[in-house]
Amino acid sequence: MAFFFILACTLIFLAIAYYFQYARWQKGRGRSGGGHEKQASSSLKSLPPGSMGWPYLGETLQLYSQDPNIFFASKQKRYGEIFKTHLLGYPCVMLASPEAARFVLVTQAHLFKPTYPRSKERMIGPSALFFHQGDYHLRIRKLVQGALGPDALRALVPEVEAAVRSTLASWDGHVRSTFHAMKTLSFDVGIVMIFGGGRLDERRKAELRKNYSIVEKGYNSFPNSLPGTLYYKAMQARRRLQGVLSDIMRERRERGEPGTDLLGCLMQSQGDDGAPLLSDEQVADNIIGVLFAAQDTTASVLTWIVKYLHDHPKLLEAVRAEQAAVREATDGGRLPLTWAHTRSMALTHRVILESLRMASIISFTFREAVADVEYKGFLIPKGWKVMPLFRSIHHSPDYFQDPHKFDPSRFQVAPRPNTFLPFGNGVHACPGNELAKLEMLVLIHHLVTAYRWEIVGSSDEVEYSPFPVPKHGLPVKLWRENSTVDRKGRQTDDDDVEDIIV
Numbered sequence: 001m002a003f004f005f006i007l008a009c010t011l012i013f014l015a016i017a018y019y020f021q022y023a024r025w026q027k028g029r030g031r032s033g034g035g036h037e038k039q040a041s042s043s044l045k046s047l048p049p050g051s052m053g054w055p056y057l058g059e060t061l062q063l064y065s066q067d068p069n070i071f072f073a074s075k076q077k078r079y080g081e082i083f084k085t086h087l088l089g090y091p092c093v094m095l096a097s098p099e100a101a102r103f104v105l106v107t108q109a110h111l112f113k114p115t116y117p118r119s120k121e122r123m124i125g126p127s128a129l130f131f132h133q134g135d136y137h138l139r140i141r142k143l144v145q146g147a148l149g150p151d152a153l154r155a156l157v158p159e160v161e162a163a164v165r166s167t168l169a170s171w172d173g174h175v176r177s178t179f180h181a182m183k184t185l186s187f188d189v190g191i192v193m194i195f196g197g198g199r200l201d202e203r204r205k206a207e208l209r210k211n212y213s214i215v216e217k218g219y220n221s222f223p224n225s226l227p228g229t230l231y232y233k234a235m236q237a238r239r240r241l242q243g244v245l246s247d248i249m250r251e252r253r254e255r256g257e258p259g260t261d262l263l264g265c266l267m268q269s270q271g272d273d274g275a276p277l278l279s280d281e282q283v284a285d286n287i288i289g290v291l292f293a294a295q296d297t298t299a300s301v302l303t304w305i306v307k308y309l310h311d312h313p314k315l316l317e318a319v320r321a322e323q324a325a326v327r328e329a330t331d332g333g334r335l336p337l338t339w340a341h342t343r344s345m346a347l348t349h350r351v352i353l354e355s356l357r358m359a360s361i362i363s364f365t366f367r368e369a370v371a372d373v374e375y376k377g378f379l380i381p382k383g384w385k386v387m388p389l390f391r392s393i394h395h396s397p398d399y400f401q402d403p404h405k406f407d408p409s410r411f412q413v414a415p416r417p418n419t420f421l422p423f424g425n426g427v428h429a430c431p432g433n434e435l436a437k438l439e440m441l442v443l444i445h446h447l448v449t450a451y452r453w454e455i456v457g458s459s460d461e462v463e464y465s466p467f468p469v470p471k472h473g474l475p476v477k478l479w480r481e482n483s484t485v486d487r488k489g490r491q492t493d494d495d496d497v498e499d500i501i502v
């Protein structure tokens with residue numbers, strides 16, 4: 001009953017949102033008689049092919065009542081690489097070719113601004129970098145990239161390894177949702193990257209974790225200000241998160257130690273006039289934003305990796321052999337992994353790339369045209385949403401032979417430009433991609449050299465949370481091998497190893 005009520009409310013909301021959006025668009029087009037409109041009527045041709053669906057609702061129900069990939073594939077088959085539709089109250093143009101993705105994200109990026117629903121902007125924080133374009137975006141991006149650059153990552157390897165060991169140890173002997181376990185891991189790594197290793201006390205970390213998970217639960221709920229609803233609770237938790245972050249910043253300032261981690265970099269950033277670039281509120285928006293961008297994305301891909309390795313036993317053996325050599329280099333796990341070790345995992349790296357392609361957890365991204373734009377003779381009107389379809393490109397036989405086969409060897413040759421976009425492209429491309437891959441390499445190392453696992457139940461169905469993951473988050477029973485054997489046949493007991501390392 002509650003479900004139908006929420007569905008009805010959602011539909012009414014969408015209808016109203018559509019009405020206002022459509023009216024605004026019509027008005028805008030009427031007003032822009034000169035410049036772009038002129039260009040539209042003379043040189044620009046027509047709107048791309050496609051259908052706009054029902055009045056007000058567009059094709060939202062078609063998209064969300066089935067596997068979204070079927071929706072995109074059937075449209076693409078019918079209309080080709082560029083087509084129009086109408087989703088979530090907005091007219092959209094979808095683009096399913098590498099050239100089009102490059103056009104929108106790289107060469108003509110200034111004509112397409114990032115766009116998110118207002119309710120989501122409020123929840124993450126309106127000053128978070130991914131909502132912005134231009135100078136403000138570039139400045140914050142530089143700071144975030146600095147905290148995620150090669151030197152910073154090198155220094156993070158021991159922290160990532162400690163987080164991986166702890167995640168696997170707490171799973172040992174139990175059945176757990178892989179996605180859940182991986183979320184704990186990616187959250188812990190995110191915290192270390194933001195607050196530095198060992199700098200954040202456990203109480204603060206627990207507060208952040210608790211409030212962050214409430215924010216997450218409300219992120220995709222219906223926006224409203226009714227006490228008791230998921231959205232309301234999430235906004236309250238968001239305020240508490242901001243409070244915790246403000247306390248941490250104040251304490252750092254009082255101690256005169258802002259730190260060299262991401263928080264420290266953001267706190268100390270200066271504008272051209274030497275004045276602080278960001279207020280505490282803006283710093284908090286960006287910290288919450290980075291945590292948000294880092295956690296579920298990485299956890300979803302890690303979950304798929306566990307499944308793909310499980311489903312391909314021969315490949316798993318080959319990966320295990322590669323990792324056994326690394327384990328030998330760390331004296332059977334007695335020495336910590338280093339950055340150099342992670343650079344020597346060629347096959348494992350290809351498994352990660354193929355997992356990113358196959359899973360394509362970010363199926364597409366959204367931009368909004370800031371002017372009437374012409375692409376291949378079609379008009380993309382100002383105000384329309386534009387969606388480069390990463391997943392369709394990754395799963396196209398034009399760019400990846402036998403695309404539904406899990407085959408890491410395809411990455412022995414670099415993919416054609418703009419055909420492999422798991423981390424996006426251009427000015428908004430993911431600055432966390434190397435950290436995410438580092439987590440994956442370290443997780444795979446420990447998983448295959450010290451553990452065995454089996455999937456509990458069927459893993460063929462997919463759920464969206466919001467990224468695609470195997471149903472129920474892939475329940476897995478995992479256990480530590482009592483002893484692992486290195487390539488020289490020496491027995492190493494992982495318990496002993498932990499005693500030495502910790």
Ligand code: HEM
Nearest residue numbers: 130293294297298301362365422423424428430431432436
């Ligand atoms: C497998 C894991 C990940 C995937 C698949 C992923 C994917 C992406 C994609 C596709 C974008 C671009 C979105 C767009 O253009 O609209 C993006 C942006 C972003 N990602 Fe990631 N990401 C991952 C992990 C991370 C991690 C670990 C961090 C931080 C430590 C991070 C931080 C960000 C940020 C801050 C942006 C916004 C950049 C900007 O607007 O300039 N991501 N990510």
